[in-house]
Amino acid sequence: xxxxxxxxxxxxxxxxxxxxxxxxxxxxxxxxxxxxxxxxxxxxxxxxxxxxxxxxxxxxxxxxxxxxxxxxxxxxxxxxxxxxxxxxxxxxxxxxxxxxxxxxxxxxxxxxxxxxxxxxxxxxxxxxxxxxxxxxxxxxxxxxxxxxxxxxxxxxxxxxxxxxxxxxxxxxxxxxxxxxxxxxxxxxxxxxxxxxxxxxxxxxxxxxxxxxxxxxxxx
Amino acid sequence: xxxxxxxxxxxxxxxxxxxxxxxxxxxxxxxxxxxxxxxxxxxxxxxxxxxxxxxxxxxxxxxxxxxxxxxxxxxxxxxxxxxxxxxxxxxxxxxxxxxxxxxxxxxxxxxxxxxxxxxxxxxxxxxxxxxxxxxxxxxxxxxxxxxxxxxxxxxxxxxxxxxxxxxxxxxxxxxxxxxxxxxxxxxxxxxxxxxxxxxxxxxxxxxxxxxxxxxxxxx
DNA sequence: ACCTATTTTTAGACTTATCTAAATATATTT
DNA sequence: AAATATATTTAGATAAGTCTAAAAATAGGT
Numbered sequence: 001x002x003x004x005x006x007x008x009x010x011x012x013x014x015x016x017x018x019x020x021x022x023x024x025x026x027x028x029x030x031x032x033x034x035x036x037x038x039x040x041x042x043x044x045x046x047x048x049x050x051x052x053x054x055x056x057x058x059x060x061x062x063x064x065x066x067x068x069x070x071x072x073x074x075x076x077x078x079x080x081x082x083x084x085x086x087x088x089x090x091x092x093x094x095x096x097x098x099x100x101x102x103x104x105x106x107x108x109x110x111x112x113x114x115x116x117x118x119x120x121x122x123x124x125x126x127x128x129x130x131x132x133x134x135x136x137x138x139x140x141x142x143x144x145x146x147x148x149x150x151x152x153x154x155x156x157x158x159x160x161x162x163x164x165x166x167x168x169x170x171x172x173x174x175x176x177x178x179x180x181x182x183x184x185x186x187x188x189x190x191x192x193x194x195x196x197x198x199x200x201x202x203x204x205x206x207x208x209x210x211x212x213x214x215x216x217x218x219x
Numbered sequence: 220x221x222x223x224x225x226x227x228x229x230x231x232x233x234x235x236x237x238x239x240x241x242x243x244x245x246x247x248x249x250x251x252x253x254x255x256x257x258x259x260x261x262x263x264x265x266x267x268x269x270x271x272x273x274x275x276x277x278x279x280x281x282x283x284x285x286x287x288x289x290x291x292x293x294x295x296x297x298x299x300x301x302x303x304x305x306x307x308x309x310x311x312x313x314x315x316x317x318x319x320x321x322x323x324x325x326x327x328x329x330x331x332x333x334x335x336x337x338x339x340x341x342x343x344x345x346x347x348x349x350x351x352x353x354x355x356x357x358x359x360x361x362x363x364x365x366x367x368x369x370x371x372x373x374x375x376x377x378x379x380x381x382x383x384x385x386x387x388x389x390x391x392x393x394x395x396x397x398x399x400x401x402x403x404x405x406x407x408x409x410x411x412x413x414x415x416x417x418x419x420x421x422x423x424x425x426x427x428x429x430x431x432x433x434x435x436x437x438x
Numbered sequence: 439a440c441c442t443a444t445t446t447t448t449a450g451a452c453t454t455a456t457c458t459a460a461a462t463a464t465a466t467t468t
Numbered sequence: 469a470a471a472t473a474t475a476t477t478t479a480g481a482t483a484a485g486t487c488t489a490a491a492a493a494t495a496g497g498t
Contacts, residue, residue, distance in 0.1 A: 003454080003455090005454085005455065005456095025475080025476090026475070026476055026477085027474090027475060027476080035455095035456075035457090036456080036457065036458085037475075037476065037477085038456085038457070038458080038459095038476085038477070038478080039455070039456055039457070040476090041476065041477055041478085042454095042455075042456080042477095043455075043456095046454090046455095057463085057476080057477075058462095058463060058464065058475080058476060058477080085330070088337055089330070089333035089334060089337055090333055091329070091333070095329070098327075099325065099327045099330055102325045102326065102327075103322075103325060106318065106321045106322060107321065108317075108318045108321075110310070110314070111304070111308070111318055114308035114309055114310070115308060118307055118308055222484080222485090224484080224485065224486095244445080244446090245445070245446055245447085246444090246445065246446080254485095254486075254487090255486080255487065255488085256445075256446065256447085257446085257447070257448080257486085257487070257488080257489095258485070258486055258487070259446090260446065260447055260448085261447095261484095261485075261486080262485075262486095265484090265485095276446080276447075276493085277445080277446060277447080277492095277493060277494065
């Protein structure tokens with residue numbers, strides 16, 4: 001099987017491909033992995049030899065089919081464990097990421113399958129991100145950022161873009177959680193801040209906040 | 220914190236200290252760890268520098284207080300995860316060891332604590348081995364090997380010495396499991412084989428079997 | 439006590455994943 | 469299109485953990 005490091009690179013490439021819809025540059029990967037470009041080049045060569053990525057010098061990398069499958073498996077495990085920690089072990093959603101980073105590398109197909117079953121085949125992790133099923137299929141939601149809504153529009157909070165503790169604790173403090181209905185009452189052109197209505201409370205939030213909350217509009 | 224490898228060495232030293240009640244020799248450790256004596260010497264030096272073991276050249280190693288504490292923590296996690304796999308995820312007791320070998324290295328005190336609580340603070344893992352509590356306290360049972368019993372003596376099966384799949388599946392096949400009452404009906408002096416009574420069935424077992432089953436005698 | 443066998447350690451090499459610094463390729467600006 | 473800036477790769481080094489082969493220490497037998 002693959003090393004922790006290899007799996008982490010695959011995961012990072014997967015996320016960056018989604019983000020930029022294109023080949024992933026060495027520098028972007030170095031930033032995502034919090035390492036040096038030269039280290040990235042080294043690792044990319046190894047992944048390429050193992051046919052996990054397609055790589056041409058100076059052209060960036062793309063995941064191969066095998067690479068994508070492997071990345072999705074790791075993401076599946078990560079999100080299942082996050083769900084487990086929150087739903088079964090009383091963790092708060094801002095505490096689970098680092099532990100899931102460790103647990104996602106545990107190698108056992110049966111474990112993943114049984115954990116999934118034990119949890120009732122959850123569709124989304126505590127941050128609203130979709131959990132791939134055993135075949136690697138995602139349920140891709142037609143979500144948008146709260147910051148993209150206009151005055152008087154409304155929708156349901158379905159996810160967070162930023163999963164940092166600081167952000168998640170801010171949401172906790174202001175009683176914003178997944179599943180809640182949010183309506184835009186006012187939107188300031190100057191700084192992008194908003195006045196929103198959530199559970200009969202009015203709340204003013206900065207653009208940094210609205211830019212990190214995913215909303216699903218009811219059609 | 221400590222690496223997977225360091226933790227595995229500490230665990231091995233812990234088990235060997237129990238077994239031999241003395242300092243652990245380089246060769247014994249090499250055998251237990253399935254590696255070469257020279258590798259063991261290297262690692263022992265590192266553990267010694269980190270004050271996890273007390274080491275004098277050619278004299279073998281002993282765990283320091285810190286080393287013992289660390290080893291017990293790893294063993295605690297190993298056994299809690301084994302219990303989780305069997306009790307919550309429908310694993311058989313012969314399938315859990317390798318996965319627990321991975322899970323025992325996950326670093327999060329809160330995870331261990333909450334897992335313990337979630338499982339109801341179990342006292343023994345699926346093989347009958349005691350699970351240390353959060354303070355590192357074991358419940359040491361006054362158990363003995365079935366092979367040590369004499370004709371007409373009886374007791375309750377409380378654990379297995381060998382945890383290999385082959386042995387555990389043999390027990391499954393013959394309906395021998397923890398908690399069951401076993402009485403020695405005959406004991407063959409020649410080869411140490413026994414005729415035992417378990418749940419009204421009579422069963423002939425070799426010494427290899429009786430030598431790997433722990434029995435608790437009722438006083 | 440000496441010789442031999444066994445155990446343990448040392449020395450030097452290899453692999454994985456990383457780094458710094460230098461070299462090279464690509465991209466951008468004028 | 470040349471000059472400059474940026475991105476990427478290469479070369480060589482380091483640390484962790486392992487190995488083989490050789491050297492050194494200990495233990496055992498007589």
